[in-house]
Amino acid sequence: MAALGPRRLLPPGRRWFSQTVPGAPSPPASPLYPPVVASITAKSKAAKSRRLQRFNQRVHAAATVEEKLRLYGKLQRPKYMVYPQTFALNADRWYRSFTKTVLVPGMPPRAGATKPPVAAAGATPETGRAPEPGAEAPRDAEVPGAAKTPEPAAGATPYVDIGELRSLACDALLQESFYQNKKRPFLYRDQDHTPGPFLTQLVSTLAASLSCRNPLLAVSSLDLNPEVNYYWHHGKEVVVHGHRKGRVDPVRFQIDDNPHLQIRVPKQLPEVVPLESDLGDVPVIDHKPSKLPLFKKQYENKVFIGSKVADPCCYGHTQFHLLPDRLKRERFIRERLEDQIEVVYRSNGIASLFAWTAAQAMYQGFWSEADVTRPFVSQAVVTDGKYFAFFCYQLNTLALTEETIKNSPRKNICWGTDSKPLYDVVEDGNVKGFNDEVLLQLVRFLLNRPKEL
Amino acid sequence: VFPGVRQAQWLTKTKLVEGLPPAVQGIMDNAALGLQELEERAKHVVAHARLWDTTEVAPRRERYCPMLFENLIHICRLMSGKYPSLSKRMLARNCRIAATWERESILLQVRGLSGILMNSMTPIPPVASKEEILATKEHVLETFYPIAPTIDLQEVNVYKELNDTGQCFRDGYPYSHPHTLFFLESANVRTDRFRPEQLRAKMLMFAFGNALAKARVLHGNDPKVLEEPVVVQSIGTDGQLFQFMVFQLNTTDLVSNDGIKNLVWIDSDQNLYERAQCVPEVKKRVVTKPAGISGFQPDTFKKFLALYLHGTV
Numbered sequence A: 001m002a003a004l005g006p007r008r009l010l011p012p013g014r015r016w017f018s019q020t021v022p023g024a025p026s027p028p029a030s031p032l033y034p035p036v037v038a039s040i041t042a043k044s045k046a047a048k049s050r051r052l053q054r055f056n057q058r059v060h061a062a063a064t065v066e067e068k069l070r071l072y073g074k075l076q077r078p079k080y081m082v083y084p085q086t087f088a089l090n091a092d093r094w095y096r097s098f099t100k101t102v103l104v105p106g107m108p109p110r111a112g113a114t115k116p117p118v119a120a121a122g123a124t125p126e127t128g129r130a131p132e133p134g135a136e137a138p139r140d141a142e143v144p145g146a147a148k149t150p151e152p153a154a155g156a157t158p159y160v161d162i163g164e165l166r167s168l169a170c171d172a173l174l175q176e177s178f179y180q181n182k183k184r185p186f187l188y189r190d191q192d193h194t195p196g197p198f199l200t201q202l203v204s205t206l207a208a209s210l211s212c213r214n215p216l217l218a219v220s221s222l223d224l225n226p227e228v229n230y231y232w233h234h235g236k237e238v239v240v241h242g243h244r245k246g247r248v249d250p251v252r253f254q255i256d257d258n259p260h261l262q263i264r265v266p267k268q269l270p271e272v273v274p275l276e277s278d279l280g281d282v283p284v285i286d287h288k289p290s291k292l293p294l295f296k297k298q299y300e301n302k303v304f305i306g307s308k309v310a311d312p313c314c315y316g317h318t319q320f321h322l323l324p325d326r327l328k329r330e331r332f333i334r335e336r337l338e339d340q341i342e343v344v345y346r347s348n349g350i351a352s353l354f355a356w357t358a359a360q361a362m363y364q365g366f367w368s369e370a371d372v373t374r375p376f377v378s379q380a381v382v383t384d385g386k387y388f389a390f391f392c393y394q395l396n397t398l399a400l401t402e403e404t405i406k407n408s409p410r411k412n413i414c415w416g417t418d419s420k421p422l423y424d425v426v427e428d429g430n431v432k433g434f435n436d437e438v439l440l441q442l443v444r445f446l447l448n449r450p451k452e453l
Numbered sequence B: 001v002f003p004g005v006r007q008a009q010w011l012t013k014t015k016l017v018e019g020l021p022p023a024v025q026g027i028m029d030n031a032a033l034g035l036q037e038l039e040e041r042a043k044h045v046v047a048h049a050r051l052w053d054t055t056e057v058a059p060r061r062e063r064y065c066p067m068l069f070e071n072l073i074h075i076c077r078l079m080s081g082k083y084p085s086l087s088k089r090m091l092a093r094n095c096r097i098a099a100t101w102e103r104e105s106i107l108l109q110v111r112g113l114s115g116i117l118m119n120s121m122t123p124i125p126p127v128a129s130k131e132e133i134l135a136t137k138e139h140v141l142e143t144f145y146p147i148a149p150t151i152d153l154q155e156v157n158v159y160k161e162l163n164d165t166g167q168c169f170r171d172g173y174p175y176s177h178p179h180t181l182f183f184l185e186s187a188n189v190r191t192d193r194f195r196p197e198q199l200r201a202k203m204l205m206f207a208f209g210n211a212l213a214k215a216r217v218l219h220g221n222d223p224k225v226l227e228e229p230v231v232v233q234s235i236g237t238d239g240q241l242f243q244f245m246v247f248q249l250n251t252t253d254l255v256s257n258d259g260i261k262n263l264v265w266i267d268s269d270q271n272l273y274e275r276a277q278c279v280p281e282v283k284k285r286v287v288t289k290p291a292g293i294s295g296f297q298p299d300t301f302k303k304f305l306a307l308y309l310h311g312t313v
Helices: A045-060 A065-072 A091-099 A162-179 A195-210 A329-334 A340-363 A402-407 A436-446 B004-012 B022-029 B035-052 B061-081 B130-135 B196-219 B298-309
Strands: A079-082 A101-105 A142-144 A221-224 A228-238 A248-257 A261-265 A295-297 A315-322 A376-383 A387-395 A412-416 A425-427 A430-432 B014-018 B089-093 B096-103 B106-113 B116-120 B177-184 B225-237 B241-251 B262-271 B275-277 B281-283 B286-289 B292-294
Touching: A045 A065, A065 A340, A091 A101, A091 A340, A101 A340, A162 A195, A162 A425, A162 A430, A162 A436, A162 B089, A195 A221, A195 A261, A195 A315, A195 A436, A195 B061, A195 B089, A221 B035, A221 B061, A228 A340, A228 A402, A248 A340, A315 A340, A329 A340, A340 A376, A340 A387, A340 A412, A376 A436, A387 A436, B004 B014, B004 B196, B004 B262, B022 B298, B035 B061, B035 B275, B035 B292, B035 B298, B061 B177, B061 B225, B061 B298, B096 B196, B106 B196, B177 B196, B196 B225, B196 B241, B196 B262, B225 B298, B241 B298, B262 B298
Parallel strands: A079 A248, A101 A412, A315 A376, B014 B262, B177 B225
Antiparallel strands: A079 A295, A142 A430, A221 A261, A228 A248, A261 A315, A376 A387, A387 A412, A425 A430, B089 B116, B096 B106, B116 B177, B225 B241, B241 B262, B275 B292, B281 B286
C-alpha cells in the first residue's frame, strides 16, 4: 500500500479482515513476550553483568544510608589490607595508584581572606597580607618555658596572637616531657609516653583557644583514638587458586586506620580547586599489589568515619596521626634509607585521608556507581612528636572500579609538605629552637572553615 | 561496714555540707553563659559517647566512660573563647599523689594514681566565709566507738614520709594549683567498679591529699590553721551517675579532734540521663523503648560546667 499517511479507507464500524487501520489511535499493544535479557543464574559473562546490574540497582534503591552501606559491603571475599603507616619502600606511589591520587608538593594556595594575619613581626608574609604594624620585639631563639606574656599587638582582635599560642604549645610540651614525673616508658612504647599526650594536650588547648576565631571549631567534635575504615574495589585480577579459580574478580582493598586524634564538624570544608581539575599524573604500576608487600585477608567490610551515620558532625576537618616507634627516623637512618622517611609521612597522609574523605562521601550516599557531585576536603597532620608534616586532601571521585574508572577523568588531589621540626630540643625547662612556621601552619589548619562562617 | 564517707570525714577532720556551695550555684544561675545551646551540644555529646562511637552495636563502659568525659571537657574547654583565662588550665593524666598526716597518734597516708587532675595557674578562692569556718569549731566529729576509725585501711610500714604533689610535678611548674580531680569508674564488670558511696569516699581522700600537699608546699610543714584555705574540687562518674564535691582545707592541724575543721560540700548521685538505648526494644511487634538517649538532665551538665568554670568566672 502506498504510504500516504493515515487515511480512512473504510468507514468506521466496518472491518476488513487483513488490514489494520494505520495510525489508529488505539493504545499501543503491550509486548506479547517479556524482554529478552541474559539469564541471572547462568555461568556466562552476560549473566554476570546482569547480576552486577541488579546489585547496583538494589544499592541505588536503598532507602537509608545504613542500608546502602550494609549492601555495599555485604559480600565478603579476601581483600588487601592497606596500612597507612607502613615501612614498605615507596609505598606512597603504590597508594597513589590504588586511590587515583595526584600528589602536589606544598600547601594549596588559599584566598588571602581566610589566612589569619599574625601579630608577630618576622613571620613569613604571604601574598596579599600586609605585615602587622606594631612594636613587637624580634622573636628570640630561646623561648623560656614558663608562661610567656603574650606580645601586645595594636588592634589585636582580628589577629592571631602567636605569642600566646607559642606559650600554650611550650607549656604542653614541657608538662609532658619535663615537669610531670612519669615512670620510664615501656619497651618500644616511647610514643605513648611523651609525644602522644603532648599532641593531645596541644591540639585540645589550641582548638579551645582558637574557637572564638573559628565558629566551626566551637561546634566540632573531638575524638580520641577513633577508628576510620573504608572498603573499595580498584582494577581487576584473575583468581589464582581455590574453587573460584579462573574467574575475573575486582581487586578489593580495605583501610583500617586509627588516628591519634580527629576533629569532626557539621559543615563541610570548602573546595580547594574545582571538581574537574587536573593537576598532575597518577602513577601506573604494572605489578600485583602483593608485591608491595600487601597481604590478603577476609573479614568484615567496614566503612566508618569515626562515628555512626546518625551523628550530625558527619564531615571531617583535621586528623592527627602519630607515627609509631617502629617507623622512627633513627631506624631509617641506621638502615641507610633516608629518602624513605618522607615516604612514610606521605603514605600515611594519602591513605588515611583517602579513607576518611571517601567514608564521609559514602555517609552522604555517594558510592562508586553514584559519583560525588561536590568535592570532599579534609586535612591531616602526621607527626612523630617533633617533626610535623601537613596534608590536605580533596576527594573528587569515588569511581575507582574497573567499569567506572574508564568513564571518569577526575582525579583525587593531595597536597603535602615535607616534615619539619617544631622545636630543636627540650632542656632544663626550656624549649630551644621553637619553629613558629610549623605552629602557624597548624593554626591555619585549625582555622580553616567554610566561606559563609 | 558503714558508709565510707563518714569514715573519711573522721580521717580528714572534715564537716559535711549537703549540696554545692553558693559560689558554684551562682555560676549555674548566671544566665550570661548561654546554657541553652550548650544543652543541645551536651545531648549530642552524650549520644556520641553512648551510641555512635563504635562500629559495633553498643560501646562498652571502658570506652564510653572516658569518651563521655573527654567530650564534656571538650565542651567546657570551648568556653575559653568567652573567658580567656580558662586557657590557663592543663590536664594531667596518671599523676601519682602522696600525702601523710597524723590523726590522734595514728599515721595515715594517701598514695596512688589519682585519676585525671586538672591544674590551673591561679588558685580557687575560698568558698566558705570566715564565720562558717569558725563555726566548724563547735562541730563534733562523728566517732564510731567501739569500731576503730582505721578499720578497712591497709596497715603498711612506711619508711619514707613522702609529702608533696611536687612528687607529681617538678618545681617551677607554672600550673601549680590543683583545681579538679576526675575519677572515671570505667571497669566493665560491676564488681570492679566502686559503688557510689565508696567513690565519694575515694574522692574525698584524694582531694584531701592534694589539698594537704599543696598547703604544705605553700605554708610549710607545721600543723596550723590556714589563713587562705586551699580549695580542691572533685568529680566522679561511672558514665551515667555523677558525684560532685568541693573540698576546702582550713587547717593542717589534724592531730587533735577539736578546733577548726575542714569543709566539704557533696552533691551526690546526679544522673546525666535516664537510659541510652542503642537498639529499640520491641515487645510483641510494638516498640516499647525507642532508640536514643532519654531522660537527659541538663542540671547535671550545668553543675559540671559550673565546677569547671569555678575560679575564673
